[in-house]
Amino acid sequence: MREINTDLITKTIEKMCIDANCFLNPDVENAICRGYEKETNTVAKDVLNNIIKNAEIARDEAVPICQDTGMAVVFLKIGQDVHISGGLLCDAVNEGVRRGYKNGYLRKSVVADPVRRGNTGDNTPAIIHTEIVEGDNIEITIAPKGFGSENMSAVKMLKPSDGLEGIIDFVVDTVKNAGGNPCPPLVIGVGIGGTFEKAAYLAKYALLRDVDSKNPDPYYADLENILLEKINRLDIGPQGFGGVTTALGINVETFPTHIAGMPCAVNINCHVTRHVTEKI
Structure with missing residues (x-):
């Protein structure tokens, strides 16, 4: 003991x-830089450049x-x-x-x-x-967790008959309805299964994963890819100015659930997806 x-x-x-609060996670910063390189919308590109500069200033001066x-x-x-x-x-x-x-x-x-x-x-x-x-x-x-993005999150008690398409529609619609409010580009956590509160917890916990990570189950890794592609076609873009960089990553977490249910939660985070881990 x-x-x-x-x-x-x-x-x-x-x-x-x-x-x-002062040092942006390297995986998120790298994803933003990649978004800048591939972005074709000039306004969106300028926004991403400002986001990168902001992270550099915060790191260099140890300010939020x-x-x-x-x-x-x-x-x-x-x-x-x-x-x-x-x-x-x-x-x-x-x-x-x-x-x-x-x-x-x-x-x-x-x-x-x-x-x-x-x-x-x-x-x-x-x-x-x-x-x-x-x-x-x-x-x-x-x-x-800032609340510009937290306020755009949602939980829905889907029916098993809604299937995978129901999950996809719910996640994409949640992001579409959020628009530029949660300060995109976004990192999105999706929780599927469990109970009402467990799904929400899973979605929050999913945000702790590296933005480039994939669910170990190929089925859900494919779902992450599908969601990311569909969301980046919404043309919301950085800060809502349009473009192909609405989301930096989608992380899906799952848990067993009841035969009558398929809870699904979407926890949206802005481009400042902050988390630090220490072991004592």
Whole structure:
């Protein structure tokens, strides 16, 4: 049994919140650069060039890539041979987020009540997902999620008879209806199966994969390719100005489901698809 103190968790998350907001993931930046090279729409090409320059400035000056520094979504894979000491895990996570957003001068965007509002002033509470795994480590992933893209996401309880075409139509229609609102080019997570909430979780989790990765099941890898091709034919383009670069990647995740259902969720992310992973 390995003991991990909550102080270490807090310090790690504090740094990760700052890094995630200031340094764009290389896979996403490379995909944007590839989009720039193949883009034929001159306005779209200029937009992609500005996005690339913005990421470079953020990295060089250690400032946020986007003014919307998001709601902190934290994924924890906790080894079953770990004993956490020093306090409650959720308190340690939220303290790390609190310090990171304060010391990193990151915008605080969380309100205390969904209807009555009222900013909490420190970007907490975070959204925390935990999973018990083998080993004596804790793997932490921070994925700040801006709401320009989050607001364009959707869940639909499809029927089994809707089939693959129903899934394709739902995903493509969701992106089409979003238009330029979620700041394309996009990274899109798709969750299929499970229950209502599981599908949404899968779609969020799919955004943690590299944008160039493929589902290990060839059937769903093909679906990712089909969706990407159809979405990039929508002519939404970078920031909604038209072009062939509406999406940088589509990641599909699945889970077994009930005989009567086929839940499907689409979690849209903008070109600032942020996530950082550390293991302690």
